[in-house]
Amino acid sequence: MGSVSNGLKGAFRIGQTASVLGRAGVNWAFGDRPPVPRLLRETFESLGATYIKLGQFIASSPTFFPKEYVEEFQGCLDRTPSLPFGVMKRIIRQELGRPIEEVYAEIDPIPLASASIAQVHAARLLTGEDVVIKVQKPGVENILLTDLNFLYLSARILETLAPKLSWTSLSGIVEEIQRTMMEECDFIKEANNLKVFRNFLNETHNDDATAPLVYENCSTRRILTMERFHGVPLTDLESIRGYAKDPERTLITAMNTWFASLTQCEFFHADVHAGNLMVLRDGRVGFIDFGIVGRIRPDTWAAVSDFISAVMVGNFEGMADAMIRIGITRESVSVDALAEDLRNLYRRMDRMVPDEIPYQADQAEDDVNNILMDMVKIGEGHGLHFPREFALLLKQFLYFDRYVHILAPEMDVFMDERLNMLH
Incomplete structure (x- = not known):
């Protein structure tokens, strides 16, 4: 009886999905034509749980999806x-x-x-x-499974109709989403x-952070x-001053704890947005919500660590070599050609940022986002395909970069002795 009832619920869910998609199609036909990324985000939000999660997956995967979609889906709020x-x-x-x-x-x-x-x-x-x-x-699990099976089937049909898409492997992406979402359930x-x-935290004798x-x-x-936990989000500067004497020190604790987890914990927290990092009343940093975690193999982490070191000193050959070790490729990639493209990207950026104009925090964040996405795009232009864990890692770096601008604008992340980024 249970399987019949689940089957009926599944059929009803596919009917619901078709009706939402049909409505969006009718609006489009009658002239309501927002840009495609926005239309897709609004449609996903009307479709509920699975598609909101899918939107968030797109937002956290600049290595899989075009930039305009990644940026639009940043606004896909799971409320x-x-x-x-x-x-x-x-x-x-x-x-x-x-x-x-x-x-x-x-x-x-x-x-x-x-x-x-x-x-x-x-x-x-x-x-x-x-x-x-x-x-x-x-009913959440049933809806997720129905939606994801429907998406998987659609992805396989698309791949058959357009074989060129198979390198990005849509069905592989849906399988990855299915794995992470079912874990969240x-x-x-x-x-x-x-x-x-x-x-x-216990084994590393870290008393300044907790979960x-x-x-x-x-x-x-x-x-x-x-x-x-009773506390405030990491970005609430005024309240933090009441809990912790030194917001900069608090931020360094959060970053050092996270960096240490990359090599000393089975996983890293893969969603360190401000709501998931709290400053508690006793001044400790609280990490919450471990529904999404990332796991990175030691050899990949060694390459990521070399990539960050190379970015710090502007060594383009080092960046290119590390990117080739991080990426998955079907052919051999020329380190020199990739390094030259990265060098040109930096030259273009230098021309974009005039020295005499004050640098705004939100502009800095956009720039870091754009630089990383452009680097990924250059890598993909050379036949590299980056694992999603790399995208998840980059996204957490971007969050921390944002917190530095808010809590410690004077701090130089690459030069500060108190930060153990690569150990």
Whole structure:
């Protein structure tokens, strides 16, 4: 019976998808024609969970998608209307397998946050600890699987019709999205990520950073109960001054912790936007939300580390050599030709930035974004195809670059002795 009911839900979901796409097509035919990237983002947002996640995947993958799409999907926010507390309460009760009152003294019915896959409620355990409960919304997994199977099938058909696309391998991208999204639906995996990260902090004797403690006796695949952090986002400069004497020092702690995880932890946090980095009341940096993590092989990290070192000193041959080691290619690539193209890119940039005009923080961020995307494009022009982990790494570097502009505009990231970027 379950498979029949899932089949009907799946068919209904494909009908819903067709109706949203049909509406967008009709609007287009009647002259409502926004630029294609914007039209696609708005359509994705109307299609819900899977497509919002897909939009965020595009935003974090400058090595896979054209620049205008990556930039447009930066605005693909994963904020969705919250479900009534009664629905969430029923899921918590089912997952616990016992009355809620036996575990929680109270749960705030108004959610702290609501995203496409889950919503988060503040609560207090019977034993007195402040916690948050992350509760998976009903039917999410079924919708994701239906949507992703539909996308996979569409990608295979497209690849058959247009074989030139197969080098970017659309179906491979959909498979990668499916793997990451289904991982996000499994809170046991996220709980394990939190434990591994806390162990890494413990083993590296890092008392300046922390991650939430998981309460395993009231966590399952669909609910996750964690220690509640009280603090402010890393970018809230005024509040940080009340918690930490030195915002620059706080930022260095966050960056050194993250850089250390690249070589000393099984994974790195792959979504360090300001909402996921907090400054706690005691001044420590709190890393939260371990739904998206990246894993990088030691040999790839060695090449990325060489790439950063080469960028620091403006060594174009070194940059080219490292990019070839990071990328996947079908043919041999000339280091000299790639280095020459990178050198020309830098020359063009030097002409773009006049010395006498003050440099704005948001402009600097755009420039770093553009430089990295242009580098990737140059690499791809030489037949290199970069793994998504490289894109995820670059994106975290961009976030940290943004925080430096906000919290420590005087700091030179490449020269500051306090930063252990490559160790």
